[in-house]
Amino acid sequence: MLESRATIGPYWDEPLPDDEHLARQVEHGREEHLMLDARPPAELNQLTLARMRQTGPRFWIALAGLGALTLAFFIAWAIQIVSGLGITGLNRSVMWGPYIANLIYFIGIGHAGTFISAALRLMRMDFRRPIARAAETITLFGLACAALFPIIHVGRIWKLFYMLPIPNQRDLWPNFRSALFWDMMAITTYLIGSTLFMYVALIPDLAMARDHMTGWRRKLYSALSLGWRGTEGEWHRLEVVSNLLSFVIIPVMFSVHTGVSWNLSMAIQPGWHSAIFGPFFVVGALYSGVAAVILVMIIVRKTMRFGYFMREEHFNAMGIFLLILTLTWIYFYFAEWITNWYGNLPLEKAVQAMLTGPLAPLFYLMLFCNIVVPLGTLWSRRVRTSLPAMLVIGILIQVGMYIERVLIVSGSLSRNELPFNWVNYTPHWPEVTVTLGTLAFLGLLYMVYTRFVPIIPVWEVYEGQAMQGSRRVGRAVMSTRTEVH
Amino acid sequence: MADFLLLGLFDNVETTADVVDEVRALGVPDEQMTVMSHVPYSSKIFARKPVRLWFLPFVLGGAALGALVAFFLTYGTSYLYPIEVGGQGLNPVPPTAIIYFEMISLFSMLGAFAGFLLQNRFPILTRRMYDERISDGYIGLEVCAPLAVAEQVVTVFEAHHARVIKREDAAAFKPQGIRHLLFWGAVGTGGLVAVLVPLLLSYDIVRVPWINKMDDTVVVRAQEGPRLAAPVGAVPVQGPVFIAGEPATAPLPASEVSLQRGQMLYGTNCAMCHGLQGDRAGAEVGKYFPEIPQSLGARAAILSDQDLFRVIRLGRNRMPGLAENLSPGETWDIVNYVRSLGE
Amino acid sequence: MAEEQSNGHKWTMIVDADKCTGCQACVVACHAENNVPVSSEDEVIRGRAMHWMRIERYWEGEYPNVKARFLPVFCQQCGNAPCEPVCPVYASYHSTEENINIQVYNRCVGTRYCGNNCPYRVRIFNFWAPRFDAPLEQQLNPDVTVRSPGVMEKCTFCIQRIRRGREQANIEGRPLEDGEIIPACAQACPTDALVFGDKWDENSRVAQMVPSERQFKLLENLGTEPAVYYLKGGETHVGE
């Protein structure tokens, strides 16, 4: 407890106070908080790297399953390219279907990752430390999968390069007035940005891996870690560049999903043409995104046995975050709904009538997943900290948000200005296969990735642990936080 | 005189800081020392000069570049390819703003990253003094000193129970300037290729047979075969004479020129049957065909222009059609000439 | 903006709803002229019937005072077309010469954004490769492309005829005459419910019909400034 002693000897073997009442408090604190429960770095390194190399039979089975689904996805896609989009359920009024919904959905789940690590980093929230990378990874692969969908969706994929702004013999340039082009730009920016952001934070851990690995992995990691030694200068610049990137990437993140929503709201289509869509979609994205991060945390913790790193406190914090987002999302959805409802314009009403009429099952399922369940449960700490509960809630929210996207895209389209042309939409096998297959693909990428990079940003954990100490205040032991940087 | 590189590993901040002080006391300047750690300890913890940073120029430069790119994508393209859509005008502001935002963000991020790499001289391509245990929590202190001082530094290290002490001749660690040049050169060339190859494609210099189902159309286009025979004896709307777009009802004006041409053509084509004056006079062949009119002029008088025209081109009874020998214009010349023949 | 006169033409169609008998002559004429494939029964059931022009039928009232109204709908060639700006590859753009909305099949990559953004739903997507059982392809019009699968297509006001007509006029060095250029649909219409012409030529038929008090534009409130004007169906009442 003596400040002087805290700095003598490494931070991880802080001795317990003599007074055992206080000692119990300290120990309790260590069980509670990862940041107080400092361990020797060597141990943490070994823990992380060991999990990185472990591949049991369960791993291989899962891998095979996901691989099979992914294969199905690519086959379905090939068939669609050869025989034309006719095999999908789209029709002359509903020309956009689940493919666009998937684009929105995958960008959505990709959203939270960077947000969590960037925003929380800027806000110096310590609970981000062990989960930051797991989250960023979702962003990376979520975006990658999302970027597939504009490609899957178009009618003449072999002419897709017309959309790229490269000089060509046709003297043609893409149309910067098209929302699709904005979207393309935004996704590219975000993809590059979050890749850089993630890579920068990855360098010290890659160096760590380099130091403990042998053979080809060592070669790989020494190449990737760019010769990192951890000098003051390197550390300092790392901190600064991460902050810079976080700073820029947050508005970019907003722009990405706004751009996606503008694909819809720029069109004068009843049910789409609404100014609230930008923020509404951003919130929706964060909502499904955070839920996705929680799911990943649970899976990673279970399969890789990272109980030490991902503790109740983290799930609790994320749960609270999710609760806040639930409320925000409800607010936006309600705002959008009541505006259309009160305005009482025939077509908007027709769209709502369709949601509460023929599409009622989906619609109410969506409300149940997105509103009833989270609101009903997340207020309780017991739920927030129970993994199975969070697993269920997370999955339900994914389902709910996906339905919401489909309803907005295909649902609205099936109603338009001339009632003569109203056509309902039902998906056919390609849409289903492709959607599931892409989910599997995402999982596949994630699994493989966790076996190549430390999914826990170990250095951030050290940093936090080095910062956190405990000091006595009166009769109690309080955790203290000292900026080592 | 040769310098030496020393590396000592210590297990906590306090000791390291002390060592730093003492080594400094030995007259080793700060620049010759480097602290390495597994945690971002800032320099002031070891009472060392703060690290200098040069991020601003990189970020701003990136942003400026981004603005340029955005300018090209908006005003540039709409200048190169002016085209009206939806009555929006060529350069509407809101879309432009979006493109600017995205491009500036993208390139400033790239700038920041470039700054990070360059300031750290990443990637480090030569050997550096380092010990793997640093990432396991030890704090390394690298000192570069001439032989004499090095001895004393080592004693200082030992005095503070350094876990490891490495000492090597500084000459063993080469500067990496050249290699960096090569490296970035390679990266640059790679980038260049990455730009050029798509251009080869997009300019059809390298042809990839893209599937273009619109080119091999099933439509029978102009001049495509197999040609089908025209209906025999049918008369198109254009008139009895099979010349599309050539009305049989608009003769050339009977100008001097036309008449002269007509006379010439008549001489070569008609005279051998009808006689030079249309009176069968001296018409060798004509002899054998009594039905040839005595006076072509008189006969022509009762026929309309287009009937004459048609008869000349398609022939009549035993008179052969001359369509293959005469252009429409020439035929009209003959019509005029025949009209000019007296009764 | 669509109204500022340039040296071009403002091709315009007038649809007299009072005269349209819904006899489908225009529809078939359009199929014949523009190589529009015929969609099979299943495709129609799946809501994918391919017609560049369709005659919408709306019921009014109940038996016995029931009325059926016919509304021929085809591309309205909007002045401010919603389908144009959304296309990322300029496949759909505005011709400054004919002042109509043009679809360049060769540029189209098939994002189908224009289709969503068309409030009239007159843009047709080639979900399959067009099929013409041999030798039906012998009939195809060489002036018109056969669109490949994955391409958006729509009514063009028979632009191939507009072009031919203008080139012919140029060759003969004279201005275009009214009624010289007629799209296939208007050409076929038995009751003359479709009238086509250049609105900027004061003494063309359309220019004289546009001011009619029966005139209205479809979905006028959207401000798309269509180049197609409709004339309301009238009614003559019997007895007192």
Add this chain to the structure above:
Amino acid sequence: MTHLTRRDFLKVSAAGTATAILAGCAQETERWVALEPYVRAPEEQLAGIPNWYASTCRMCPAGCGIIVRVMNGRAVKIEGNPEHPVNRGKLCARGQSGLQLLYNPDRVTGAVRQGERGSRKFEPLAWNEAINTLYEKLDAADQAVAIWTGSATSGHLCDLFARYAGAVGAPAPLRYDLTSALNSVGALAAANNALFGQATLPGYTLAQADVIFSFGADFLGAWLSATGFGVEFGQFRSQRFGKRGLLVQFEPKMSITGAKADRWVPVQPGAEALVAGALLRIIADEGFGGAERAGLAAALAGEVDLDAAAAACDVPLADLVALARAFAEAERPVAIPGGALAGASNGVAAVTAVQALNALAGSSGLGFTPALPTALAAPGWSSYAEVQALVERMSAGQVRLLLVHGANPVYDLPPGSGIADALAQVETIISFNPLVDETSALADYILPDRTYLEGWGYEVVQPAFRGLPVVSSQQPVVGPFHDVRPTGDVLLTAARGIPAAAAALPWTDEVAFIREQITALPKGASGGDDDEVRWARFQQHGGWWPEAAPESAAPELAAQGTLDVAGAAFDGEAAQYPYYLHLFPSVLLGDGRGASLPWLQGAPDPLTTVSWQTWVEINPTTAQALGVDHGDVVRVESPHGAVEVPVYVFPGIRPDTVAIPLGQGHSDLGRYARERGSHALHLVGAALDDVGANLAWSSARVRVTKLDKKQALARLESTIDPGEDIHVPF
């Protein structure tokens, strides 16, 4: 400069469809393409420049003039002939589709023999052999030959056949098919004969009419000369000073004419005569339209129960009075009888009653086709009685050879007529139809004629419009697309071997015959002094017609005495068979010929927007009572047969009536028609009408039972009910 070229590039690509720029993306085509050297181009073909040929449409007997756009020797588009007096440059959907008959994938590509009838296994036959066979059969059959022609038979063929029959002493060729039945030409002619002493089809001038009462005649859809009437209707709707006329349609099921009418009056099937009589009665009683008209009405009208009439129309009597007044007081009223009412058991009476209305205003809008200056005349239609006679002769084995051209008896007659069995008794059946239809499938030989776009002919138009007699020309617009021979030539060649016929048919080929007929005509509107020119002009301008209509007084009312307004009789007990059956020809498929053409199959029916299918139209209240909705398959059963069809809930039909379109339900006629929909003629008996001459094809009652089957209707319209808030945009 580059700027300019870019602009040009825009212009070019603006053409978008112009094939020129399709080379845009360099790309080798997989298709084998032979570029034709045009160094010595044939006179008639210029690269990229179309040829236009005038001819006559044969998709229905109206005789509209067409001009065909020919490129590279291929017919690519059919349009109306602007000069032609009938359709005046316009053309209906069926006329447009003629190209798909020419290029139909299922055409018989040459003469064939069918070993076993109905086996549909055809072995090819060399043409000289085929002609030889024809000769032998003709020779053998001698007088026992029967010739059955239809509305697809060109006028010159009818004449040739007639001359042949006359020469060998065989009964005159039959000219009857479903079209003539549905157009009820028999009833119309009979009525006109009774009223005005004119046994021809009536022509109506609607352009200046101010009131049109149409009783069941879908003259805008599929009746007589729809395109011609369409043109008239267009003018009727846009008369001077914004006058648009009044059109009232009396019919049990709304046709597109009914849809365009200002007032649609749902008359109970079979009660049309009653209503017409009632109108006359009212006019007489109320003295509408002045003493003269009222008097005339009084003379014609018998005793009519007005309330019954009003009840039969589902309208209050007051409305009927208003209608009567509107008609009587109109300057130029026209009444048009046709469609189902003429097919009722009181067909002729009904037509007469309606036609009589015209007399009120001196038949201003009514006109009859004036005779031509030469012997040339429109071939008459045969009555169903004659058909029955032939059928009996066939069954009695008195017919050894049956020649079928342009008709499809097996499909065109109700099964009750016993045609199928009768055909079995015929030694040899030779069909000349271009497609394998139901009759050709039972033929021993098919010697396919050329389609009308490849062959020669003429058509004496009936009914004529605005009193103009017209001989419409038919000439090949493309070379023969298959190895098929014109039936005229085949007949002439075969006939040479038969002395009697050879004398009567001296012409070397049919063109010579046609030319002789045409050049006999005096100088027409297109001028031409000598035969050469007249012949050429006849082809160039698409026909012969005089400069102006010959003077002809409005037809005088010849008939005296009151009209018979008795209602029609229907077979089937009202208790067992609660609904009237209303059959109507599909606007697109006509009498069923259209079913082989994808354009017509794929085009939506105007009122139901259904394509490719057969459906039964049922009033919403009735549907509710039956518990059926769109797409529920029901069994429609009459005393004579039954069909299973999906329901279309149709607001514009009487609750006591169900309507089924004709045209589908082929067992042959090519891939597009085969096994598609059902043929509602099977519900009809073979009874004759009141004058015992015409088939009463609209005299069946049916019962409707719901089956638990569904068949999605191929509707273009939305299948979703928009609800109340969504307003029709106009």
